[in-house]
Amino acid sequence: MYWSQKGPVNTNETIALAVKRARELSIDHIVVASCSGETAKKLIGKVPYVICVTHHVGFTAPGEDEMPPGMREELAAKGVRLLTTTHLMGGLDRGVRNKFGGVYPAEIIAQTLRILGQGLKVCVEIAVMALDAGLIPAGKEVVAVAGTGTGADTAAVILPAHANHFFDTKVKEIICKPREF
Template structure:
């Protein structure tokens, strides 16, 4: 596993390189990435080799403002023309529970799961979530290993080999291995394992 010294955007190309190499070794040849506005998707499109199916998972329309789609229409068009998929969906680990929390307070089960996954890293939580979202849409099978990439706010910094599950079967999801992620741990030797 590669540990990055920092989180987020500076790791996007390194994360994609690691993920693509691993996706080429999987039987599914599928690479899932999260992209809110199109930055990571555009990077992936420039790097993706023939033979890998790129599935870009974006958050739902209205995430920040009602009726607003933050994902770049131009990037979406280029991805689709290249034969890849852009899937816009509600977050599997927050969805309607967020509306209840905002109105009534409290905490809900999906938010507890999200926070537990964030203990590993924000990008790790995103990898799990986009795998659920892609499985719910039928874009990946629940019996195949795929590579998923997520990040911390902007860009990608985490890649995981994962066997997806439908969100209604969350606990059937399997993590094969973590390929890369950011690390806050510094034991004086982290630089030997970290990139950037």
């Protein structure tokens, strides 16, 4: 499915398609990018395991957590597993670039994935991050859900590899994404 526009207008349909495909393929884990927790909430009760990957604390401002107070507890109480950490493709390389300039391998990989859209780049990234954190099983396909900015507009079936074997990651299916991004 291809959306005519990017962004949160596609969130509900993206979630519906992601859940439908996960069920068709007997995939138990959906990994979702959600900084506020709102997109993750939409998945509660729809699949056995929801893993919510957020921006790291300090992404927007030093010490600032984008997730509203109480949301982590609410999600965790409903069985959502949360991962808040430095992003796979935006860690030390970005710090070096910000300080000294230049382009580094992780950012080249990220830019390459963005030729298919920001959402697909994030889907790959969060699937690998969740695997590295031990929140999803190794060797199993997951459905990843992400967006362009807020909400969700992209979903994909991914067989993630650990970061130290990143290029063994496989994007098996693109369930939906915006045509314009």
